[in-house]
Amino acid sequence: xxxxxxxxxxxxxxxxxxxxxxxxxxxxxxxxxxxxxxxxxxxxxxxxxxxxxxxxxxxxxxxxxxxxxxxxxxxxxxxxxxxxxxxxxxxxxxxxxxxxxxxxxxxxxxxxxxxxxxxxxxxxxxxxxxxxxxxxxxxxxxxxxxxxxxxxxxxxxxxx
Numbered sequence: 001x002x003x004x005x006x007x008x009x010x011x012x013x014x015x016x017x018x019x020x021x022x023x024x025x026x027x028x029x030x031x032x033x034x035x036x037x038x039x040x041x042x043x044x045x046x047x048x049x050x051x052x053x054x055x056x057x058x059x060x061x062x063x064x065x066x067x068x069x070x071x072x073x074x075x076x077x078x079x080x081x082x083x084x085x086x087x088x089x090x091x092x093x094x095x096x097x098x099x100x101x102x103x104x105x106x107x108x109x110x111x112x113x114x115x116x117x118x119x120x121x122x123x124x125x126x127x128x129x130x131x132x133x134x135x136x137x138x139x140x141x142x143x144x145x146x147x148x149x150x151x152x153x154x155x156x157x158x159x160x
Contacts, residue, residue: 005050015160022056067119070148077094078141088139
């Protein structure tokens with residue numbers, strides 16, 4: 001879908017502008033990229049339909065709503081036999097969707113199978129999540145955690 005779409009320099013300027021301010025009007029966006037409002041509207045709709053623009057969100061500062069601890073948890077899964085209809089990896093991937101503390105989960109190559117970015121209110125919340133949720137999942141064999149001390153760079157902007 002999106003891989004078939006050729007992005008020209010104007011599309012890239014539109015994407016850069018919207019990543020900086022997704023609430024700007026089409027008139028403001030048109031002025032910024034030097035097109036008419038109708039041409040910008042057509043291009044944005046095309047980018048949305050192609051899946052290049054996945055959606056629009058409000059970015060919430062975790063610490064402002066009491067989520068002051070971020071941890072990266074490496075998870076190793078139990079090895080499974082090929083006889084199961086659904087693999088432990090599938091079960092885990094489905095379970096993660098229901099865990100609000102997990103804001104990102106990626107499958108990894110190497111020693112560990114998954115890397116979770118977890119945001120919680122503090123060490124007690126973290127401990128409850130790991131002991132009562134993560135380690136109780138039948139597919140999880142082990143986990144290792146690294147805690148964020150300070151954020152050096154955090155952005156949602158992709159280099160278009």
